[in-house]
Amino acid sequence: MYQDPVQWRIEVDRLACSGTGLCLGTAHGRMRLEAGRARPVDELISPDDGVMDAAETCPMEAITVREATTGEVLAPLR
Ligand code: SF4
Numbered sequence: 001m002y003q004d005p006v007q008w009r010i011e012v013d014r015l016a017c018s019g020t021g022l023c024l025g026t027a028h029g030r031m032r033l034e035a036g037r038a039r040p041v042d043e044l045i046s047p048d049d050g051v052m053d054a055a056e057t058c059p060m061e062a063i064t065v066r067e068a069t070t071g072e073v074l075a076p077l078r
Helices: 022-026 049-057
Strands: 008-012 031-034 037-040 063-067 073-075
Touching: 008 037, 022 031, 022 049, 049 063, 049 073
Parallel strands: none
Antiparallel strands: 008 063, 031 037, 063 073
């Protein structure tokens, strides 16, 4: 049976984000700053280790990565 490829969803809590820009370097090409806060370039992505790292290292814990279909939190793992 055909199965869709796994996709992840990137969420940014714009109230928590302090606009450090750290994630732009960690998740290269996946994040951008808009009005001083981070936003995903695309909310739905193929699995990407850089995005996982960004969620784990964001100083404000503002980034959440979920498995798009189930909503399971993949990062950060607390
Ligand atoms: S690393 Fe975290 S606090 Fe810094 S810009 Fe990215 S989401 Fe915002």
